[in-house]
Amino acid sequence: MDYDIIVIGGGHAGCEAALAAARLGSKTLLLAISLDSIAMMPCNPSIGGTSKGHLVREIDALGGEMGRNIDKTYIQSKMLNTAKGPAVYSLRAQADKARYSREMKRILENTDNLHIRQAEVTDLTVTGGAVTAVVTDMGIQYQAGAVIICTGTYLNARCLTGERITLTGPNGMKRSEALSDALGRLGIKLLRFKTGTPARIDRRSINFEGLDIQEGDAEPTPFSFSNSAEDIGRQQIPCHITYTSSGTHGIIKENLHRSPMYSGAIKGAPTRYCPSIEDKVERFADKERHQVFIEPEGEDTNEMYIQGMSSSLPADVQLRVYRSIKGLENCHITRDAYAIEYDCIDAAFLKLSLEHKDIKGLFFAGQINGSSGYEEAAAQGLIAGINAVNMLRGKEPLIIRRDEGYIGVLIDDLVTKGTKEPYRMMTSRAEYRLLLRQDNADLRLREKGYQAGIVPHGTYMETEKKRKDIADEITRAAGVTVPPTEKANAFLAARNSTPISTGIKLTELIKRPELNYTDLKELDGGRPALPKAVIEQVNIQLKYEGYIQRQMKQAEQFAKMESLRLPEDLDYNIEGLRLEARQKLNDARPGSLGAASRITGVSPADISVLMIYLERRRRAKDGE
Ligand SMILES: Cc1cc2nc3c(=O)[nH]c(=O)nc-3n(C[C@H](O)[C@H](O)[C@H](O)COP(=O)(O)OP(=O)(O)OC[C@H]3O[C@@H](n4cnc5c(N)ncnc54)[C@H](O)[C@@H]3O)c2cc1C
Numbered sequence: 374m375d376y377d378i379i380v381i382g383g384g385h386a387g388c389e390a391a392l393a394a395a396r397l398g399s400k401t402l403l404l405a406i407s408l409d410s411i412a413m414m415p416c417n418p419s420i421g422g423t424s425k426g427h428l429v430r431e432i433d434a435l436g437g438e439m440g441r442n443i444d445k446t447y448i449q450s451k452m453l454n455t456a457k458g459p460a461v462y463s464l465r466a467q468a469d470k471a472r473y474s475r476e477m478k479r480i481l482e483n484t485d486n487l488h489i490r491q492a493e494v495t496d497l498t499v500t501g502g503a504v505t506a507v508v509t510d511m512g513i514q515y516q517a518g519a520v521i522i523c524t525g526t527y528l529n530a531r532c533l534t535g536e537r538i539t540l541t542g543p544n545g546m547k548r549s550e551a552l553s554d555a556l557g558r559l560g561i562k563l564l565r566f567k568t569g570t571p572a573r574i575d576r577r578s579i580n581f582e583g584l585d586i587q588e589g590d591a592e593p594t595p596f597s598f599s600n601s602a603e604d605i606g607r608q609q610i611p612c613h614i615t616y617t618s619s620g621t622h623g624i625i626k627e628n629l630h631r632s633p634m635y636s637g638a639i640k641g642a643p644t645r646y647c648p649s650i651e652d653k654v655e656r657f658a659d660k661e662r663h664q665v666f667i668e669p670e671g672e673d674t675n676e677m678y679i680q681g682m683s684s685s686l687p688a689d690v691q692l693r694v695y696r697s698i699k700g701l702e703n704c705h706i707t708r709d710a711y712a713i714e715y716d717c718i719d720a721a722f723l724k725l726s727l728e729h730k731d732i733k734g735l736f737f738a739g740q741i742n743g744s745s746g747y748e749e750a751a752a753q754g755l756i757a758g759i760n761a762v763n764m765l766r767g768k769e770p771l772i773i774r775r776d777e778g779y780i781g782v783l784i785d786d787l788v789t790k791g792t793k794e795p796y797r798m799m800t801s802r803a804e805y806r807l808l809l810r811q812d813n814a815d816l817r818l819r820e821k822g823y824q825a826g827i828v829p830h831g832t833y834m835e836t837e838k839k840r841k842d843i844a845d846e847i848t849r850a851a852g853v854t855v856p857p858t859e860k861a862n863a864f865l866a867a868r869n870s871t872p873i874s875t876g877i878k879l880t881e882l883i884k885r886p887e888l889n890y891t892d893l894k895e896l897d898g899g900r901p902a903l904p905k906a907v908i909e910q911v912n913i914q915l916k917y918e919g920y921i922q923r924q925m926k927q928a929e930q931f932a933k934m935e936s937l938r939l940p941e942d943l944d945y946n947i948e949g950l951r952l953e954a955r956q957k958l959n960d961a962r963p964g965s966l967g968a969a970s971r972i973t974g975v976s977p978a979d980i981s982v983l984m985i986y987l988e989r990r991r992r993a994k995d996g997e
Pocket of ligand 1: 382384385386387405406407410411415416417492524548549550568569570647713741746750
């Protein structure tokens with residue numbers, strides 16, 4: 374066997390998969406059509422944002438690389454949604470794209486057990502229901518015990534700008550042609566999806582006069598739990614905000630027939646939550662203007678990314694559209710906007726480990742699974758990498774449940790429900806989002822990363838110490854009573870908080886909306902000096918105690934249903950189950966009762982029938 378694991382693709386999924394496998398000691402080969410596509414960001418120059426920031430933090434907690442890489446290469450960092458509750462606080466960092474890719478390539482090139490090679494995989498060898506090798510366009514065959522496909526937006530890709538269609542991958546890179554056919558020959562169902570990107574504009578041709586400026590946070594928050602604000606402090610580059618105008622909308626409406634999305638040239642399912650500007654003008658016709666962010670692509674480039682203006686209109690129309698926007702009146706376009714259509718698989722044929730249900734050792738991760746976004750791809754890559762190693766070593770796969778992480782929500786949604794359009798993570802998808810905050814990803818997942826063998830012992834112990842410090846401080850604070858002194862009431866009055874006439878628990882005061890644990894230091898003489906991260910946790914856990922406990926109860930119920938495993942070979946032609954449920958369950962073969970309950974077309978009544986049937990089966994087996 375040439376390698377233990379072969380990863381096809383050097384995108385955000387491929388990088389995490391290859392690093393995880395190699396760091397767990399497996400001899401790993403990463404193959405990519407172009408090594409210049411390693412961790413390439415073909416679209417927005419940012420990592421994180423609402424719910425995507427949660428994914429990056431979870432990747433870091435589990436021992437992945439994305440968080441550390443963006444901390445080294447960001448040019449602006451901002452915590453979003455701070456006016457709302459901590460469940461939706463989300464970190465977002467503008468990346469220096471070129472540096473991000475270069476740094477990730479450097480990490481790959483210097484990782485033990487890992488080889489990278491430029492080659493296009495054109496075929497897979499499957500013997501006896503298991504994948505055993507890949508074949509490249511050079512006709513070279515590489516043997517392996519497991520293969521992880523992370524081919525992103527390249528499979529049979531075609532790029533569309535008005536009437537101009539090119540058979541290439543992103544940024545004019547060579548597309549992947551033969552592999553789709555190879556997957557088809559293995560009976561793997563392919564879907565056709567579409568996404569798009571805006572034009573890039575030369576910074577020198579933009580008039581920033583009068584545009585709103587968006588600065589980064591004075592004290593940046595690191596994505597990686599291994600970094601402190603001091604570790605990552607640097608000069609930041611601002612973004613700017615402008616808006617489309619009725620003139621913009623008019624030009625677009627006039628030329629809608631020349632947009633492949635509206636001329637019918639594009640067949641792929643579009644991204645509902647990253648709509649093109651054509652879609653926005655059509656779908657939200659009542660809106661007078663749409664917000665546009667002007668984002669730097671890096672420190673050493675004049676190329677600016679025009680967020681919110683993704684399009685596939687013809688180049689001549691694009692220029693008129695962009696020049697109708699305030700600040701861009703004399704803009705010079707360096708790269709036209711375009712749409713890309715590509716093949717991906719129906720992830721409903723995968724297990725929660727991301728291994729294919731019918732082909733042993735064949736894993737899929739990233740955009741190929743129907744997701745959209747660097748963060749979603751990286752999360753899947755990490756899990757697939759760890760699980761390919763576990764599969765080879767006969768170990769149980771690492772499964773993150775929906776109540777444990779956004780990674781669990783992402784993979785469970787893709788695998789249990791499948792998707793008919795590019796799937797983008799959102800906080801609204803996570804039913805336990807108050808528990809799955811970006812600030813506690815390490816407390817939730819570090820232990821799983823350690824047990825998987827990818828998080829070093831020292832890092833794990835640091836988190837356990839943090840956990841203990843938090844618990845100790847919460848216990849201490851719970852024992853503190855604030856007496857109704859003049860000082861206390863002066864403090865409260867200064868914060869428009871109701872005065873006290875009797876002693877009150879410190880933890881009660883913390884729950885008042887106008888107060889928090891940090892402020893109350895003044896009335897809490899015995900407070901020990903604590904690290905910032907511990908203080909943050911103590912404040913959130915005490916302030917939202919009631920909500921958190923309620924959600925923990927719900928999550929316990931959920932975990933119970935998830936723990937009821939369903940045999941992989943169960944025949945669901947069970948009396949009492951409705952026909953639709955029988956068909957759906959036999960197709961999906963869910964891993965747990967919980968997963969069964971999330972399949973569209975399986976009703977709560979069907980789940981009760983199934984529970985009774987399973988209980989009878991268990992009793993019969995136990996001879997009861
Ligand atoms: C034009 C465009 C617009 C986008 N817009 C958005 C957006 O608005 N919002 C959003 O969230 N995401 C967007 N994305 C998606 C985002 O780029 C992807 O989600 C992310 O890059 C997916 O990562 P990945 O690792 O799955 O694949 P990719 O980053 O696409 O990497 C795939 C890798 O596989 C390699 N490869 C492919 N086929 C083969 C083969 N046969 N043999 C060897 N190597 C192969 C390629 O060389 C590459 O290294 C956009 C992408 C593009 C191209």
